[in-house]
Amino acid sequence: MSITKYGLFGKLKALPGQGQALADFLLEAARLLDTASGCQLYLVSTDVTDADTIWVTEVWDTQEDHDRSLQAPAIRELIGRAMPLLAERPEPGMTVNVLGGKGLA
Amino acid sequence: MSITKYGLFGKLKALPGQGQALADFLLEAARLLDTASGCQLYLVSTDVTDADTIWVTEVWDTQEDHDRSLQAPAIRELIGRAMPLLAERPEPGMTVNVLGGKGLA
Numbered sequence: 699m700s701i702t703k704y705g706l707f708g709k710l711k712a713l714p715g716q717g718q719a720l721a722d723f724l725l726e727a728a729r730l731l732d733t734a735s736g737c738q739l740y741l742v743s744t745d746v747t748d749a750d751t752i753w754v755t756e757v758w759d760t761q762e763d764h765d766r767s768l769q770a771p772a773i774r775e776l777i778g779r780a781m782p783l784l785a786e787r788p789e790p791g792m793t794v795n796v797l798g799g800k801g802l803a
Numbered sequence: 804m805s806i807t808k809y810g811l812f813g814k815l816k817a818l819p820g821q822g823q824a825l826a827d828f829l830l831e832a833a834r835l836l837d838t839a840s841g842c843q844l845y846l847v848s849t850d851v852t853d854a855d856t857i858w859v860t861e862v863w864d865t866q867e868d869h870d871r872s873l874q875a876p877a878i879r880e881l882i883g884r885a886m887p888l889l890a891e892r893p894e895p896g897m898t899v900n901v902l903g904g905k906g907l908a
Contacts, residue, residue, distance in 0.1 A: 705848050707812070707858070721902050728904040739844075739906030741862070743810050743899035753812070753899050755860060757846070757906070794848035794858050797826050799833040801844035801862070801907065 703738060703802070704764055706756040708791030716783045717750035723780035724754055730772050736763025738802050750785070757796050808843060808907075809869060811861040813896030821888045822855035828885040829859055835877050841868025843907050855890070862901050 712720040724742040731737045736759035745751035758764040767773060796802075817825040829847040836842045841864035850856035863869040872878060901907075 705846070705858075705860075707860075725903055731905055737905060739846075739904070741810070741901055741904040741906065743901045746898045746900055753810075755810075755812075755904075793851045795851055796846055796848045798830055799844070799846040799860075800836055800842060801846065 703796040704758045704761045705794040705796040706754075706758070706764065706791040707794065708754040708756070708788065710752045710754065710788050711785045712750040712752060712783050713785045714750060716785075717744055717748075717752060720750075720780060720783045721752050723776060723783070724752065727773060727776050730770070730776065731767060734763070734767045734770070736760055737767065754791070756791075757802060761793075808901040809863045809866045810899040810901040811859075811863070811869065811896040812899065813859040813861070813893065815857045815859065815893050816890045817855040817857060817888050818890045819855060821890075822849055822853075822857060825855075825885060825888045826857050828881060828888070829857065832878060832881050835875070835881065836872060839868070839872045839875070841865055842872065859896070861896075862907060866898075 710720060721742050721744060728740045728742060731740050739755065739757035741755040743753040815825060826847050826849060833845045833847060836845050844862035846860040848858040
């Protein structure tokens, strides 16, 4: 994998005790993204120190691929359903240039 | 992917102008980890706001797999060569429970 890809590390804070419920929504999003063009990685993780802090680690071929995916009705509908579980407004994710490594197609 | 995996998000700060050189070492490490058992993901990224800040995003089947990999002579030798490029002592990476998603085997 040589060409730089678009990476996005995002953190979401769930209402107390809602971490797993929020993660389930995000795992559903990952399934929806199975066919999303340019989506190389969409991982859902919980912070070992706080089960209500959820990390989403994304890698896309381009930012455009990522931005386009947010327009898909099924994704927008899912986001709508997940929002009530959030304890605070999500901060913008951290953007990185993914240079390469092991584990991506 | 259902079983929780061991995730480690680490940040390394290179000396001014040494970000790419440090990233190259880490990409070499990724190649060495190709055969490391339990290593599902080892991505090297640069922060879009600071090319001397390098992110390493790792996913392992278990923490033991990860810790064992640090004993490999080739990895230890590589770490030794990379250390002089660091501007500061690396902070411990952030540990997460990777629940699943898209992109891992």
